[in-house]
Amino acid sequence: MAELEDRFRRLLLLVPYVLRNNGATVEEVCERFAITRTELVADLNLLFMCGLPGYGPGDLIEAYIDGDQVWIRMADYFSRPMRLTPAEGLMLYAGGQALAAVSGPDPALERAMEHLSNALTPGALERVSVGLEAPEELTVVKQALEDRRRLHLVYQSQSKDEVTERDVDPWALLLSDGRWYLLGYCHRVTDERIFRVDRIRSVVQLDETAHIPDDFDLSQYESVYFESDEAMTVTLDIAPRANWVCDYYPLLSQEPLEDGWIRIRLKAGGMAWLERLLLRLGPEARVIEPESLRQRLKATARSLARRYV
């Protein structure tokens, strides 16, 4: 009965609004709460038998549509909106933190966040950390997006561990898994690419106008994905103590083995990145496939070990 539950929650928002704006048109109310006239009528019908104990004519709430206008009476106790729930407060607060990371100091936003804290249980947000990074490069990227200008990047890729310079037409900024990503058209590879903003070593805005495809639709980018010439599928066995790996990286498959070990398959953006993950895991991971990765890992481990002899 989720529908009626939604209706009930909506009612607790709708009643205070109508009480403060009695005589508002059906259209206004429906638009604000994104409902149809039929739904509005059904909402108001829920109020029919409600009111103060006694439940006589002088106690019950009156709610009706008169022509084109919505009226609610005898419910003064609902005329002020409810306090924000923790979830509601947290959503706006987190959104505000993301906005602040991109926009830099904004007095209106800061004041709004302060009011937000006041609308919650006192102290609720003091012990919450949204912990967003705001690298300086973000400001330059943001400006270029607003001005629709091309960017020049010095970029240190994680998958290949190399530094490259490239011109990019910025299309969008995405925050995913706590990291900022720049999505755009890269003139070096003449294709769409995604860049981790914290891996941008330096960035400047160029004079050229950025070209953004007419049919570009940010909502199509459900998750950040990596494309690389070196992309490959690997199979690893992971020890129980290292099972956090399964939570952190998107897996193609996983199956349990003996003694709590897990066999996983994942798609990796490049050898360099994988190698470092495996060095970190040490004896808690074994490479099953491909053989080339296993050989490369052994060679790197051997050459690193020579430093410590």
Add this chain to the structure above:
Amino acid sequence: MAVRKSERLLNLIVMLLETSQPVTAEQIHRTIPGYGQDSWDTFKRMFERDKEELREMGIPVELSSVDAWDTEHGYRIPKDRYYLPELNLAPDEVAALWLAAGLLRMSDPGPARSALMKLTEGAPPKTAGNLSWLTADLGLAAPNLSVALESVAAKKKVTFPYRSKEATRTRSVDPYGLMQRRGKWYLIGQDLSNDQIRSFRLDRVEGAIRLTHPSRPGPEFEIPDGFTLHGYMERPPFVQGAVPDRATVRFDQSTAWWVERSSPWLRLERNEDMSATAAVEVTDDSGFISWLLGFGEGAEVLEPQRLRDLARLRLEEIFG
């Protein structure tokens, strides 16, 4: 939720909000039509569920004494906790809130929207559609996030089944704070079974986080002096704990840039060749070695010899 139940809940809210003193369960049973036909036991079960549902919607139902002798207890909804305080948001503040809500990407935008419905009147400002090139996924769909925040805000003890490396078992925790890192939400608190402060990832909670004493008003613990969320989280686990060993680590030029950016808890000293050296206080050897080797050829532990030997042994395990 049936229509009858909606009416019952609404009448319950009105009764508990408008009463001048706490009303007893018997009074509620007698008064609200939706409960009247049912036996006392059925009523008690329904009432418990109803209270829980109201609490989930953010409506506080408090239990307190009806009289000065503390002989009888009753319920009410305190007005100051039910109503939104008068905020008088300026138009530019309203616009900022709409923008903040608009950039969130999540499976259920309901709470962000209902928050705006409570805080603002009138149509969305024209600027609400700006920043179409910006979107943020902050992991806000994490299970139990709401009750976790509620417990942190009100300093209420919580209980939940938690899956760790070894097994799933029930934890009782005094929650000190809530934080997001890398898209995951963590509850930080005192684990009452071993008196340690630790973090619990919400997506490893198996089932629901419950308030240990849902109807008890007021805070249930104090946060120790000196505890801060930032202090707790900024340092990785292998530098937390007692009697640290001091290691000297050298990073090559390209790694030094990255370490400086990604590990703000370290202080790097630049060498002439643009490589960098840092002192790391190590309390967990194995965790430290993993972290070090994760930089590949970009990092080397120079001192002490003990950790250099451990690094070599770990590497030998890989190629041996």
